[in-house]
Amino acid sequence: MATHTLHTAATRGHADHGWLSSHQTFSFAGYYNPERVHFGALRVLNDDVVAGGKGFGSHPHDNMEIISIPLEGQLEHKDNMGHTQAIHQGDIQIMSTGSGVFHSEYNGHPTQPVKFLQIWLFPNKLNVTPRYDQITLNPADRHNTLQQIISPNPDDAGTWLYQDAWFHLGRFDAGFATTYNLKKQGNGVYVFVIKGSFTVDGQALAERDGLGISGTDNIAITANSADAELLIMEVPMQIN
Amino acid sequence: MQALNILAIGRNPEIMAVINRLLNTPENRTGITVTTDEEALAAFQKTAFDLVLLCAGISEQEGAALSAKLLQLQPGVPVIRHYGGGSGLLDNEIQAALANKQTK
Numbered sequence: 001m002a003t004h005t006l007h008t009a010a011t012r013g014h015a016d017h018g019w020l021s022s023h024q025t026f027s028f029a030g031y032y033n034p035e036r037v038h039f040g041a042l043r044v045l046n047d048d049v050v051a052g053g054k055g056f057g058s059h060p061h062d063n064m065e066i067i068s069i070p071l072e073g074q075l076e077h078k079d080n081m082g083h084t085q086a087i088h089q090g091d092i093q094i095m096s097t098g099s100g101v102f103h104s105e106y107n108g109h110p111t112q113p114v115k116f117l118q119i120w121l122f123p124n125k126l127n128v129t130p131r132y133d134q135i136t137l138n139p140a141d142r143h144n145t146l147q148q149i150i151s152p153n154p155d156d157a158g159t160w161l162y163q164d165a166w167f168h169l170g171r172f173d174a175g176f177a178t179t180y181n182l183k184k185q186g187n188g189v190y191v192f193v194i195k196g197s198f199t200v201d202g203q204a205l206a207e208r209d210g211l212g213i214s215g216t217d218n219i220a221i222t223a224n225s226a227d228a229e230l231l232i233m234e235v236p237m238q239i240n
Numbered sequence: 241m242q243a244l245n246i247l248a249i250g251r252n253p254e255i256m257a258v259i260n261r262l263l264n265t266p267e268n269r270t271g272i273t274v275t276t277d278e279e280a281l282a283a284f285q286k287t288a289f290d291l292v293l294l295c296a297g298i299s300e301q302e303g304a305a306l307s308a309k310l311l312q313l314q315p316g317v318p319v320i321r322h323y324g325g326g327s328g329l330l331d332n333e334i335q336a337a338l339a340n341k342q343t344k
Binding site for chain 1: 251258295296297323327331
């Protein structure tokens with residue numbers, strides 16, 4: 001029988017640093033809620049807004065799979081592996097931080113805010129050689145379908161990471177219904193509503209709500225509003 | 241109230257320098273960072289710690305072997321893995337480990 005863990009948008013942690021407004025689904029930095037530390041391998045889901053010209057200065061990470069999904073605006077990325085690149089809406093950025101990487105992320109626009117999701121997964125392998133990747137997707141390819149953006153397999157659609165995790169984006173017309181079939185037994189799914197409203201496995205979800213579902217092989221999804229967008233994150237429920 | 245004293249061990253000196261700064265930022269916390277198991281064991285023989293963090297570059301096998309040696313010197317000290325390399329999760333991990341210790 002499926003188990004649901006509901007995190008409505010208003011119950012998330014919130015940090016306002018002036019230049020950064022961050023809504024945090026799971027405990028992060030100054031926000032600590034022992035009831036909300038992770039959903040399986042999904043450790044961080046931050047819904048960030050960075051003011052124009054501002055950003056995160058150079059800082060380290062290790063042993064985390066870090067995914068950034070810009071929703072509006074652009075982020076300028078720089079790291080000590082030699083990458084200097086911008087990511088825009090429609091792009092997916094991934095860093096396998098492994099044995100350690102330093103990077104910075106700045107809003108590339110002087111005045112307009114950048115909005116993006118910052119997602120961290122525990123890796124399935126420690127201390128790998130750090131890796132950076134970014135891909136550009138066609139948003140039309142997720143209209144009334146689930147577009148795979150991340151998998152564990154370098155040869156599969158989207159980009160890849162060091163975890164048995166699959167991410168999909170979908171943008172649906174009102175009333176459109178589909179089913180997500182899990183890829184791996186024992187995995188769970190965390191659904192995050194980017195825009196609009198949905199019913200997922202019988203649970204009504206509004207914008208920025210999140211729902212963790214475990215103990216099932218498939219999940220019924222119906223869009224309840226026009227141009228509704230969601231992110232599906234399938235992750236292992238057991239952490240090594 | 242006595243400050244928390246934390247030992248962090250990792251192989252990446254640049255990251256350990258950042259973790260050292262973060263550990264020692266709050267007034268109620270002190271931290272020592274080292275990059276070798278020998279340094280960790282030497283520190284453990286001299287000083288009492290409330291928590292040990294295993295950081296980047298330490299494999300699961302190395303971590304298990306080092307934990308066993310450290311716990312022989314100071315039984316009951318939580319030894320946990322630090323993920324992320326700094327500010328995002330560090331405070332959370334420390335709070336969770338100490339809360340878990342209190343409930344045991």
